[in-house]
Amino acid sequence: MATSTPNQGSCSKEVTSSRIGLPALDISAAFPQATPASIFPPSASDYYQFDDLLSPEVKALQRKVREVMEKEVAPIIAPYWEKAEFPFHVIPKLATLSVAGGTIKGYGCPGLSITGSAIATAEIARVDASCSTFILAHSSLAMLTIALCGSEAQKQKYLPSLAQLHTVACWALTEPDYGSDASSLRTMATKVAGGWIIDGQKRWIANSTFADVLVVFARNTSTNQINGFIVKKDAPGLRTTKIENKIGMRIVQNCDILFKKVFVPDEDRLPGVNSFQDTNKVLAVSRVIVAWQPIGISMGVFDMCHRYLKERKQFGVPLAAFQINQEKLVRMLGMDFLEGKGDCLSWSRITWWQWNLD
Numbered sequence: 001m002a003t004s005t006p007n008q009g010s011c012s013k014e015v016t017s018s019r020i021g022l023p024a025l026d027i028s029a030a031f032p033q034a035t036p037a038s039i040f041p042p043s044a045s046d047y048y049q050f051d052d053l054l055s056p057e058v059k060a061l062q063r064k065v066r067e068v069m070e071k072e073v074a075p076i077i078a079p080y081w082e083k084a085e086f087p088f089h090v091i092p093k094l095a096t097l098s099v100a101g102g103t104i105k106g107y108g109c110p111g112l113s114i115t116g117s118a119i120a121t122a123e124i125a126r127v128d129a130s131c132s133t134f135i136l137a138h139s140s141l142a143m144l145t146i147a148l149c150g151s152e153a154q155k156q157k158y159l160p161s162l163a164q165l166h167t168v169a170c171w172a173l174t175e176p177d178y179g180s181d182a183s184s185l186r187t188m189a190t191k192v193a194g195g196w197i198i199d200g201q202k203r204w205i206a207n208s209t210f211a212d213v214l215v216v217f218a219r220n221t222s223t224n225q226i227n228g229f230i231v232k233k234d235a236p237g238l239r240t241t242k243i244e245n246k247i248g249m250r251i252v253q254n255c256d257i258l259f260k261k262v263f264v265p266d267e268d269r270l271p272g273v274n275s276f277q278d279t280n281k282v283l284a285v286s287r288v289i290v291a292w293q294p295i296g297i298s299m300g301v302f303d304m305c306h307r308y309l310k311e312r313k314q315f316g317v318p319l320a321a322f323q324i325n326q327e328k329l330v331r332m333l334g335m336d337f338l339e340g341k342g343d344c345l346s347w348s349r350i351t352w353w354q355w356n357l358d
């Protein structure tokens with residue numbers, strides 16, 4: 001077993017502390033053998049040409065989202081990831097994509113097909129997974145719940161500004177004790193004159209440090225069924241606390257939320273959420289979009305590895321010249337794209353077809 005004298009210990013301490021506080025090296029100067037991720041690599045992952053199956057409209061949307069993400073988001077996003085902060089100035093850039101509201105028709109929403117909405121999400125995730133979670137929670141969870149389960153007045157009041165990303169929404173289902181088992185949730189809604197009183201706790205809720213509106217699920221104390229509510233960010237009794245020290249999705253502002261006798265007026269109860277089955281109607285569509293997130297992330301990882309292997313030279317040749325590295329790229333294409341992207345494309349189309357039948 002290696003031992004160290006007290007002297008050796010203090011020496012290594014000095015060396016370590018002398019490095020702390022130095023500014024980070026400019027990566028292109030420190031390691032010129034590879035292009036940094038802020039200059040995003042070209043897309044190289046569509047080996048099986050699944051993109052050829054997309055309609056011209058979806059392809060045009062894909063190009064638009066890819067361009068904005070590569071040019072506007074990739075160059076600035078890394079420091080936000082390091083600090084676990086949200087880049088608010090990116091919101092207007094994401095708004096130019098006109099993807100918030102996804103499949104919702106009318107109320108200023110884009111009325112995309114599920115495939116269109118999914119491809120846009122994948123392209124956002126390809127460059128930054130956190131940005132795709134921001135838009136997913138806002139659009140495919142909160143906005144979709146208002147569209148599917150809200151009253152006409154609620155849709156007119158909330159959706160247009162959410163579609164423009166002038167306001168931001170979050171979607172609060174998960175609780176500390178009920179994650180996968182969400183239908184057992186214990187946040188309570190009690191009927192009182194003119195509205196409802198909500199008491200309970202939520203966890204992991206994305207966007208909730210800054211969301212203007214919170215779509216919240218709670219158990220009706222009279223019927224014991226799940227109901228849905230729109231809660232405003234300044235509601236008395238509402239407290240959000242950011243979850244710190246995450247190792248992934250660091251830009252996503254996930255919170256613990258405490259509801260202490262939060263009053264919600266009758267007009268903000270979502271009339272279409274009368275049981276967990278109604279929540280499931282939203283999840284049936286949003287889970288398809290969620291499934292495209294890892295596809296998008298894998299696309300980005302593949303593109304990054306592909307470029308690095310071609311740029312980085314060892315033993316006098318690019319790493320890509322070695323068969324063991326080629327085999328790794330092939331494995332990524334097999335596991336993540338052949339099985340994943342093809343399945344997701346079929347699933348998106350079947351869900352869209354079923355949805356339009358209803």
Ligand SMILES: Cc1cc2nc3c(=O)[nH]c(=O)nc-3n(C[C@H](O)[C@H](O)[C@H](O)COP(=O)(O)OP(=O)(O)OC[C@H]3O[C@@H](n4cnc5c(N)ncnc54)[C@H](O)[C@@H]3O)c2cc1C
Binds near residue numbers: 172180204
């Ligand atoms: C980045 C991020 C953003 C999120 N955003 C939101 C949001 O906006 N709104 C919201 O409501 N929630 C959100 N969530 C919460 C998310 O939906 C939950 O994390 C998820 O439902 C799982 O719940 P849990 O974390 O409590 O895990 P648990 O339910 O405790 O599961 C732990 C592990 O056990 C496994 N497991 C659970 N049940 C079974 C079973 N029956 N059989 C086999 N294995 C099982 C799970 O797969 C998992 O690996 C977010 C989470 C993250 C990480």
